[in-house]
Amino acid sequence: MSHSLAAEAEGAARTGWVGLLVIVALGINLRPILTSIGPLLTDIREATGLGFQGASMLTVLPVLCMGLFALALPWIGPRLGESRGMVGGLLAIGAACFWRLLLDSGMALIASAVLAGTGVAIIQALIPGVIKRWFPHKVPSAMGLYSASLMAGGGSAAVLAPVVSEHFQRWQDGLGAWLLLALVGLLLWAVARPRETPVAAPARQAVQHYFGSRRAWLLATYFGLINGGYTSMVAWLPVYYRQLGWSAQGSGRLIGLMTIFQVIAALTIPLLIRRSPDRRGWLCVCLLIQLAGFVGLICAPLNLSGVWVALIGYGLGSCFALSLTLTLDHLPDAGAAGRLAAFVQGIGFIITGVVPYVTGWLRDSTGSFQASWVLLAVSVVMMLGVTVRFSPKGYTRAMAR
Structure with missing residues (x-):
């Protein structure tokens, strides 16, 4: 037994920086399929005839895939297997990007979003297990790096998609160039994938849900609504500023700016909250920061636009981490807490995916994005009211019901 443990420790040590590269490569692949759309949406709509509600499907459907797969993970995960799942997910993302280089219709673009979203959903659901095995004593640091790489990949795609599109004079190239990231991810996974130790098949038992x-x-509704602004920002913020006269590159840089502050939040919030088991105060502060950004978009979109977007980015980045931490706090057992987190993310991502559809419908109905930003601001205010219910003293009682 001691020899086996020593071998595993040696394997983890050998993983080292190569393992971190794999984690970063996986994370970077998970958001470009969403964020590359917004800066190019004006060109896409002109070429394909998609309305705002149809265009919202390019964000809604991948996020729905994330939620549905997370809910099904307790049943599908053991049959799929980690290594096959990661390879399949990267292949799906790569195939969707390659398809986007060739397509020229709105329905094909929506279908590619479903394919890519399925790949993202698989990787996103399985990657915590990879981190847990590769870095058993550095899980928070590795998870922070993963979160930062996920957000950085999304921001980079928003900034670079219009640059690539303008260089090649085709919007398809701005959407499909991320095939290269998927190929790099596949290569690194093949070189340094985690070892799966064969174990005896467990006795068949009911799946806990x-x-x-x-x-x-x-908690799931809270997670979905508290993070619903992200998908709406990715889908509509560049379009909003394009309509205000900005260029594709300028509007894409706003998503890049939002991403920078999301990354800052993801890396700093774990340090700020580590001494307090009560998350309500920090959640309220971060929700108020997010609210200030939405109020700025409503009242003065052309004045201090970078400040409003930075506030929204920091608020969204911190709320994502805090709401998941709040969920894990509810149960002391790691396995049960993980299953609860999977449920919360499953339902939550479905809600988060519906939000941009609703905000797109409001844009179509009113002819302006102002109503969409008002809806997001009202949602933040509602979540401020819900936050006060999450007292640590009530966790046990709430979960026992």
Whole structure:
């Protein structure tokens, strides 16, 4: 037994910086399929005839895939296997990007979003297990690096997609260039994938889930709405500023700026909250920061636009990390907490995916994005009211019901 443990430790040590590269490569692949759309959406709509609601499907459907796969993970995960899942996910993302280089219709573009979203969903659901095994004593640091790389990949794609499109004079190239990232991810996974230790098949038993828990549903709804601004910003912020006269590159840089502050939040919030088990104060502060950004977009979109976007980015980045931490706090057992987190992300991502569809419908109905920003601001205010219910003293009682 001691020899086996020593071998595993030696394997983890050998992983080292190569393992970190794999984590970064996986994370970077998970958001370009979403964020590259917004800066080019004006060109895409002119070429394909998609309306705002149809264009919202390019964001909604991949996020719905993320939610549905997370819900199905307790049943699908053991059958799929980690290594096959990662390879399949990267292949799906790469195939979708390659398809985008060739397509010229709105329906084909929507279908490619479903394919890419499925790949993202698989990797996003499985990667915590990779981190847990590769870096058992540095899980928070590795998760922080993963979160930062995920957000950085999304921001880079928003900034670079219009540059690539302008260079090649085709919007398809701005969407499909991320095939290269998927190929790099496949190469690194093949070189340094984690070792799966064969174990005896466990006895067949019922899968634990939280569909009957009122607190789990509250946490899931909270997660979905508190993070709903992200998908709406990715889908509509560049389009909004294009309509205000900005260039594709200028509007894409706003998503890049938002991403920078998301990364800052993802890296700093874990340090700020580590001494307090009560997350409500920090959640309220970060929600208020997010609210200030939305109020700025509503009242003065052309004045201090960078400040409003930075506030929204920091608020969204911190709320994502805090809401997941809040979920894990509810149960002391790591396995049960992980299953609760999977449920919360599953339902939450479905809600988060619906939000840009609703905001796109409001844009179509009113002829302006102002109503969309008002809806997001009202949602933040509602979540401020819900936040006060999450007292640490009530976790046990709430989960026992």
